[in-house]
Amino acid sequence: MNDMANKTILVIDDEENLRHMLQVMLRKKGYKVELASEGAEALRLVSQKDYDFILCDIRMPVLDGVGFLKGVDPARTESTIIMMSAYGTVDTAIECMKLGAYDYISKPFKSDEIDLVLRKAEERERLKSENRLLKEELKKEYSFANIISKNQRMRAIFTLVQKVCDFKTTVLILGESGTGKELIARAIHQNSNRRNGPFIAINCAAIPESLLESELFGHVKGAFTDASTDKVGLFEQATGGTLFLDEIGEMPLALQVKLLRVLQDEEIRVVGGAATKKIDVRVISATSKDLEKEISENRFREDLYFRLNVFTITLPPLRDRQEDIPLLINHFIAKHSSKMAKHQVQYSSEALRSLMDYNWPGNVRELENSIERALVVCEGAIISLDCLPEKIRQFHAELVVPGLANDSLSIKYAEEVIERDLIRRALERTGGNRTHAAKLLEISHRALLYKIKDYGMDD
């Protein structure tokens, strides 16, 4: 594999002889080489083009190596930067690594030494791109319409959702608060042939009983004291699309009768109006209440329940799908850290253990809020135990009994579990053919063999 043929390298040094010596040497090795004599010139080049590697001297006129590094912001560039330090600048070289340079090499150096440092950097590049591919693969494998899960029950729900999308059937989504009911409703809409129509959501618990009817069906001018103009209701607004009735369990009984009639006849009567109007709307409803209990206590109509639950989806609470927690944490870190201009945020193993142990009464919403808060609270790029809300930490403290305290669940462990699972499935899918499995995982054959051995998956 001669992947150096396409690699570009920028050499920044004020000594002309050294620039040319490096140019000749690196070209021989197959790199495409460009030259700059100081930092400011190099910054101009870097702003126009991405280099795979940058070899940068520290002491230079105009803009020195540190100035260049600050100007280029290593956190935002894909280039691997290697500093060249002359006698007396080693401390600065180490400082440069804190600023984001990958490595440094001391001058004067031999051809072999530069070779070694570049090979190390190549290896890092390879790992970086492998990780990126693996992460993309994870996303593909574990997300459906932005809903992340590797849990078997959730995967079965994704399959069901895809099947029900194109039918106009009413769908009832059950699950505790924050389990993703609205996300599923949106996914059904987005994957259906109504996707170009509107998706309208209403929380039945958030609107006073007196207003809910006109909100849903509309009213004519003068229908009641405050009705100063005609109002188009949500059913009519959702024509050709989907109406999502959230917290349906909170709908007043009198309105439940009217809703049942609308669903049966597919027509509405505007409040205060005489005529009925045909509607073409797919209704999805959701609740965190136990509707059967509500029926037995006469708070929900059984006939409406039967009409709504033609197709029912029950979302499991987060505590029953612990394996999703690391995936969701990564997803929310990625989602929120970019907004806060934070890069490559990691979490400590204690923090992960707490997040895994907690019972999440508020489910995924609570996890998302906790991660967003932790990103605000944590100072560096590490989410530690201290950055988590008290109740999550305390939950952890209560659970840490002797024997459990040393549980080696760490980020690395979580990543390994995911990676192992991916490899196992790739091998299953390819009937054990490692060459094909490596292609599927988009990693090199050699890397796959290494991982199989490392994880003890040889047999």
Ligand SMILES: Nc1ncnc2c1ncn2[C@@H]1O[C@H](COP(=O)(O)OP(=O)(O)OP(=O)(O)O)[C@@H](O)[C@H]1O
């Ligand atoms: N599997 C998931 N993957 C990614 N994000 C999720 C997932 N489940 C839920 N979320 C996120 O969690 C939050 C709550 O989800 P959602 O509003 O769909 O829950 P809900 O069950 O409808 O809640 P409620 O019953 O309180 O209305 C949202 O920000 C949503 O994007």
